[in-house]
Amino acid sequence: xxxxxxxxxxxxxxxxxxxSVDGYGAGTNxxxxxxxxxxxxxxxxxxxxxxxxxKMLFGKDGGTTGPDDDFAARGFDNIGAWILGRxxxxxxxxxxxxxxxxxxxxDEPPYHCDVFVLTHHARAPIEMRGGxxxxxxxxxxxxxxxxxxxxxxxxDIRLGGGVATIREYLNARLVDELHLAIAPALLGSGExxxxxxxxxxxxxxxxxxxxxxxxxxxxxxxxx
Amino acid sequence: xxxxxxxxxxxxxxxxxxxSVDGYGAGTNxxxxxxxxxxxxxxxxxxxxxxxxxKMLFGKDGGTTGPDDDFAARGFDNIGAWILGRxxxxxxxxxxxxxxxxxxxxDEPPYHCDVFVLTHHARAPIEMRGGxxxxxxxxxxxxxxxxxxxxxxxxDIRLGGGVATIREYLNARLVDELHLAIAPALLGSGExxxxxxxxxxxxxxxxxxxxxxxxxxxxxxxxx
Numbered sequence: 001x002x003x004x005x006x007x008x009x010x011x012x013x014x015x016x017x018x019x020s021v022d023g024y025g026a027g028t029n030x031x032x033x034x035x036x037x038x039x040x041x042x043x044x045x046x047x048x049x050x051x052x053x054x055k056m057l058f059g060k061d062g063g064t065t066g067p068d069d070d071f072a073a074r075g076f077d078n079i080g081a082w083i084l085g086r087x088x089x090x091x092x093x094x095x096x097x098x099x100x101x102x103x104x105x106x107d108e109p110p111y112h113c114d115v116f117v118l119t120h121h122a123r124a125p126i127e128m129r130g131g132x133x134x135x136x137x138x139x140x141x142x143x144x145x146x147x148x149x150x151x152x153x154x155x156d157i158r159l160g161g162g163v164a165t166i167r168e169y170l171n172a173r174l175v176d177e178l179h180l181a182i183a184p185a186l187l188g189s190g191e192x193x194x195x196x197x198x199x200x201x202x203x204x205x206x207x208x209x210x211x212x213x214x215x216x217x218x219x220x221x222x223x224x
Numbered sequence: 225x226x227x228x229x230x231x232x233x234x235x236x237x238x239x240x241x242x243x244s245v246d247g248y249g250a251g252t253n254x255x256x257x258x259x260x261x262x263x264x265x266x267x268x269x270x271x272x273x274x275x276x277x278x279k280m281l282f283g284k285d286g287g288t289t290g291p292d293d294d295f296a297a298r299g300f301d302n303i304g305a306w307i308l309g310r311x312x313x314x315x316x317x318x319x320x321x322x323x324x325x326x327x328x329x330x331d332e333p334p335y336h337c338d339v340f341v342l343t344h345h346a347r348a349p350i351e352m353r354g355g356x357x358x359x360x361x362x363x364x365x366x367x368x369x370x371x372x373x374x375x376x377x378x379x380d381i382r383l384g385g386g387v388a389t390i391r392e393y394l395n396a397r398l399v400d401e402l403h404l405a406i407a408p409a410l411l412g413s414g415e416x417x418x419x420x421x422x423x424x425x426x427x428x429x430x431x432x433x434x435x436x437x438x439x440x441x442x443x444x445x446x447x448x
Contacts, residue, residue, distance in 0.1 A: 212435070
């Protein structure tokens with residue numbers, strides 16, 4: 001029995017996801033120095049100068065406004081929980097050697113809600129400052145979504161990435177909305193977002209298209 | 225011995241090449257009704273309303289001006305010869321059954337110069353109205369480029385497509401400039417332009433980026 005009273009079902013959404021012209025959502029060789037893989041940061045150049053990101057990352061007022069900032073801000077609107085793939089949580093692979101790795105984001109991550117991290121290796125939840133709690137989910141993407149839905153209390157769930165995780169949720173027909181920011185850049189190699197995924201067959205249609213000097217924003221929405 | 229006196233070498237250029245957000249430069253199942261493959265025409269919606277195309281296709285004045293039209297017009301600037309893959313010339317596969325197929329473009333094709341068609345099957349040249357001559361090249365992409373260069377007399381050579389032909393020339397490091405028009409559309413399946421082609425390793429860098437309501441135009445230029 002659901003405890004949610006909203007009559008509008010919570011959506012699973014991907015927002016502000018940067019891709020290159022050659023189709024990569026991350027570079028190769030992710031490590032501590034290259035959280036997005038080599039070259040991957042160029043996919044996100046549109047978002048760093050925005051008012052939303054300047055505030056979030058540095059606590060500073062200022063930054064750019066306009067469509068880039070509008071999309072950045074919408075990325076946090078009405079989000080009640082997040083889901084992340086393990087590689088987006090950190091560069092550690094295999095069993096957790098200890099509890100020292102707590103994400104890329106310092107003591108106070110920008111989530112401020114429950115974050116469900118997909119992994120094959122169990123680990124106790126981590127409470128961070130500012131309301132973020134990392135939960136480690138070992139029984140698959142549908143279980144993570146179910147737990148995120150319970151936690152989100154009728155708000156939407158944002159699927160943060162990375163590429164492999166988004167591809168899994170797309171193929172399972174679980175993503176309701178996908179906002180891509182196409183960067184005017186080539187990566188050459190990396191993780192392809194759409195290779196062998198037929199987005200038309202899966203039922204996606206464009207619902208928005210706004211281009212700026214830094215990115216082409218396109219929102220795809222799945223048929224009900 | 226070259227007869228060209230220009231000190232600026234002619235370039236091999238791809239212009240106005242439409243790609244979808246999911247990376248396809250043409251749809252599947254090309255045939256008489258779908259010269260660009262199923263769904264492929266949506267890649268070119270930005271160009272049809274332009275002044276340049278309205279004039280070229282229908283001999284009509286009018287049509288839209290602005291960046292879309294500027295790029296459409298530049299597609300014909302300073303072009304002395306064209307190269308086309310066979311599928312771009314027509315839907316016929318295998319040996320030519322007869323000489324009846326003369327391209328998609330009617331009696332007076334929009335090229336008005338020599339057009340070199342790559343094929344495995346020899347055929348006599350076809351002179352069309354308005355100066356277009358289709359030549360059939362059976363000894364490979366370098367030979368076609370060499371013949372096109374001789375014919376172009378110092379002007380540039382435009383590589384019209386399709387996807388497989390552009391991929392061959394990219395991999396051979398023969399394309400000097402590539403103008404893509406990214407359509408805000410999904411094709412779902414089709415011919416991927418960049419799959420397994422590392423454009424960074426091949427030396428391409430962005431030289432222009434202009435987005436309109438209908439397409440995101442990006443020009444990539446190869447290092448000298």
